[in-house]
Amino acid sequence: MSQHRSEITDDKNASLPSQPKICIVGGGLSGLATAYRLHRLLPDASISIFEATSRVGGVIHSERCKDYLVDHGADMFATNPPAAMRLCEELGVVDDLIEPLVKGRGAKIVNGGRLVALPEGFVLMRATQLWPMVRTPLLSIRGKLRFLMERWIPVKTSRGQDEQDESIGDFVRRRMGHEMLDRIVAPLTAGIYTADIDRLSMLATMGPIAKMETTHGSLAKATSERRKSGEDSVERNSAGARYSQFRAFPEGMVQLIESLVSHLPAEVINTDTKVLSLSRSTVEGWNLSLKTDDAERCESFDEVVLATPPRITSNLLQGICPSAASLLADIEASSVAIVVLGVKQTQIARPANCFGFVVPLSEKRKILACSFASEKFRGRAPTDRVLIRVFVGGAMQPELLQQSDQELSNLVREELFELIGLSGEPEITQVVRWHEAMPQYHVGHLDRVAKIESELTEVEGVTVVSNSLHGVGISPVIGQANTAAAQIASRLNSSSDPSS
Ligand SMILES: Cc1cc2nc3c(=O)[nH]c(=O)nc-3n(C[C@H](O)[C@H](O)[C@H](O)COP(=O)(O)OP(=O)(O)OC[C@H]3O[C@@H](n4cnc5c(N)ncnc54)[C@H](O)[C@@H]3O)c2cc1C
Numbered sequence: 032m033s034q035h036r037s038e039i040t041d042d043k044n045a046s047l048p049s050q051p052k053i054c055i056v057g058g059g060l061s062g063l064a065t066a067y068r069l070h071r072l073l074p075d076a077s078i079s080i081f082e083a084t085s086r087v088g089g090v091i092h093s094e095r096c097k098d099y100l101v102d103h104g105a106d107m108f109a110t111n112p113p114a115a116m117r118l119c120e121e122l123g124v125v126d127d128l129i130e131p132l133v134k135g136r137g138a139k140i141v142n143g144g145r146l147v148a149l150p151e152g153f154v155l156m157r158a159t160q161l162w163p164m165v166r167t168p169l170l171s172i173r174g175k176l177r178f179l180m181e182r183w184i185p186v187k188t189s190r191g192q193d194e195q196d197e198s199i200g201d202f203v204r205r206r207m208g209h210e211m212l213d214r215i216v217a218p219l220t221a222g223i224y225t226a227d228i229d230r231l232s233m234l235a236t237m238g239p240i241a242k243m244e245t246t247h248g249s250l251a252k253a254t255s256e257r258r259k260s261g262e263d264s265v266e267r268n269s270a271g272a273r274y275s276q277f278r279a280f281p282e283g284m285v286q287l288i289e290s291l292v293s294h295l296p297a298e299v300i301n302t303d304t305k306v307l308s309l310s311r312s313t314v315e316g317w318n319l320s321l322k323t324d325d326a327e328r329c330e331s332f333d334e335v336v337l338a339t340p341p342r343i344t345s346n347l348l349q350g351i352c353p354s355a356a357s358l359l360a361d362i363e364a365s366s367v368a369i370v371v372l373g374v375k376q377t378q379i380a381r382p383a384n385c386f387g388f389v390v391p392l393s394e395k396r397k398i399l400a401c402s403f404a405s406e407k408f409r410g411r412a413p414t415d416r417v418l419i420r421v422f423v424g425g426a427m428q429p430e431l432l433q434q435s436d437q438e439l440s441n442l443v444r445e446e447l448f449e450l451i452g453l454s455g456e457p458e459i460t461q462v463v464r465w466h467e468a469m470p471q472y473h474v475g476h477l478d479r480v481a482k483i484e485s486e487l488t489e490v491e492g493v494t495v496v497s498n499s500l501h502g503v504g505i506s507p508v509i510g511q512a513n514t515a516a517a518q519i520a521s522r523l524n525s526s527s528d529p530s531s
Pocket of ligand 1: 367
């Protein structure tokens, strides 16, 4: 995942001669984090967030259901890049954050219908320890030999389809062989991006690993260097993800949203207000047409931030920057359902003893990944109970989302019966659907984003902030919001400076 471009420090300028009017379309994390930063940088500005639904937070939401605490979307964030941690410090909630539990850290992979532990030290697509790779039953002898040859595979000078980038599928097949891809890397990556591995961009999602190839000649050589310098100390003690680098909130990820909201003046947030269109004002600035339950109205703003999913942003930009609109329309987003089950521990005949597992496509199952939320963080389920979140659909099995909630929970229970021996009625069952919520960073993504941003320089006063550009994770999204807010503040400050 690429990271935001720069870290921003507050530079308050309370001396703007007039009160600039800024509007933010979309009240998800992108919109709220931008509003928060703008409010810090331009305390005199009039800021309005317009959110189409009845609550802010977008895909981030948590709720209590009986004695379980259910995160409907994200359930943790990475401490690196540091933007999310820094925001938590500013918001005064950093001491509330909780770390993943120590017992049970690690992920498994379904292999021939059984759950097999990921080799110790294997993170994303890199093995930082050799011996566990030699011993793993996930690869055949031939697959292991092919993996061990990675050190001698030449660096590809031109990368795949568009000379710059290539898919994760092509990269891993080329360097480590198809078994490594199909049985380990593809399910792990699909678990994060719910994506088609043969379309997902290496540079946009695994940039640092692509760079290891070009800098060191192979991932194996890069890993040797990093081991000597101690850079891989966290990875060497992890399996699947670097769990020590994740944090969560005791009452779920919604606490981040609530905290942001509590730092904004109440009048900033307008829920149940859908933005229908955006056009250039005949005087100066931008006109927005807004729809609430009872009326439609038009309002004018000096600056507009579009913090909506790519398809909506594309529609809103159609009349004012068709080239950027068409490039944004090319960024697809996958849909996913999370089936949440709360069960007694005794209902699981074969406990997985890990934080979760992922499922390779070759297993021909109907679930993508399964997370044991109550094993990862304390406070998610009562004693002797387990909170399970199972991901279904994504880019590779979108047809499954045609099924009803009842059908989806039935199919998940059937899969979990076979994989962990789950039986009996769950105490809670929820099906949460996220339609086109996960932007897909396909091959060429970085070029596409550079073109979008270059086209947008032609429409001064309109900024796009979104998880569809520079990283889908919570931390990169906050980093992008900081950068965008700083650019807007600097533009408004310089336009109000009579000497400029
Ligand atoms: C299932 C799932 C699990 C995830 N898990 C993690 C995780 O564990 N860790 C992590 O770091 N990241 C995770 N992510 C990613 C991260 O949560 C998101 O990238 C981020 O929250 C997106 O925020 P956003 O504001 O860009 O988009 P959104 O949350 O989609 O917000 C966009 C908002 O715009 C509003 N809107 C749309 N159209 C209009 C309109 N016309 N007018 C007004 N408002 C409009 C929408 O209603 C919505 O509220 C996950 C994402 C998903 C979907």
